[in-house]
Amino acid sequence: MNLKIKLILLFTCIVIVAAGPLSIISMTSVKNQANHDIQELMNSKASETVNQLDGWIGGNAKIIETLxxxxxxxxxxxxxxxxxxKAAFQNYKDQNISNIYAGFEDGSYWDGxxxxxxxxDPRARPWYKDAKTKGEMYYSSPYIDAGSKDFTISIAKPLKDSNDSITGVVSEDIMLNDMTKMIQSINLNGLGYAFLIDQNGAVIAHPDNKLAGKNLKDTPELGSSTADLLSAASGRTDYSYNGSDRQLYFKRCLAQAGL
Structure with a gap:
């Protein structure tokens, strides 16, 4: 499934090596092994989490496909x-779906x-116009819902007739509460924590809820590295925070096309 959610998963950790009366060579060897072990852990957690996110979003996309x-x-x-x-909304509203709705080329609108x-007029709304322009399943960037104040994404799909002409668009709004809890619960064995950003660098999920909505570009520690991690599929960057050396591992969460 070609999902277009523009999210990037990041893990930040501190490399701690207990140093006694070791030679420089021994110290280097220990540090290299520590780096290797940490990288293995981060890669494993990244793959595991990406698969969970992929399945979660994919399940919601299937609802729209069926509708x-x-x-x-x-x-x-x-x-x-x-x-x-209305029936679909009642069936799925407990799965973080805040609404299901559809608009049509004649200007009519039905809301679950x-x-x-x-x-x-649904035809003037971004969810309708973007899905119509895309011509296939459309995934919005995360945004803060005006009503719930929660991070939300919209998944929309054009409706077509037998001649492949677009007759309308059906869409759902999905609150990212479960995704946030998933990220916050990731266990890195005391080495650090995970957080999630969108394609612009805005924090979507973080152990510190006060940082939600903040942008990495505005942080003195990672501001200069943000452009690189936003453009790469995965990688690692080293930085310093409060006098300690840290490593930031990142991985684009879901399959991207043209990004």
Whole structure:
């Protein structure tokens, strides 16, 4: 599955080597082994976490795939479409899905939560226009939902008729609470912690909730390295924090196309 979520997973850790009366050669050997062990741990945790995130997002994308297939059926009335969206929202709202909705080329709009606003035109909304322009499954960048104040992503898919013409867009809003808890619970054996940023460097999930929304570009320790880690698929950068040497391992979380 080609997921376009623009997220990067990072692990930061301190390399600690107990130093007694060791020769320089012995010290170097111990440090090299410590670095190797840490790198093995980080790579293992990164792969494990990426697979979890991939499955989590993929499961939510499958919901939209299934809904789209039903809504594209030519023999479904507008009333039936509304019922379908409401039923889907009731079924999945406990899975961090804050809403499921659909807009159509005639300007009509159906909302699983029952929300309605006179004059609302889905065709003018970013979720509709972006999915229509993409022409296939569309994944938004993380954003803060105006209502819940939680980090959220939207997954949307164009609806097409038998002639492959777009007739509308179905979309869901997914709160990232579970993803945040997943990142915060990663155990690095006391060596450090994991956190998540988006493709612009903004912190999405961090053990310190006060840092959510802050940007790595604005930190004196990592500001100069942020551009490099945002452009690479994976890697490591060394930096100093409060007088201690640290290593930052990073890995792009989900499959990217053209990024």
């Amino acid at each position: 789209a297939a039903g809504l594209e059926s030519s023999d479904i009335s507008s009333a039936a479409k509304a019922v379908s969206l 939560s029952g929300w309605f606003e006179a004059g609302y």
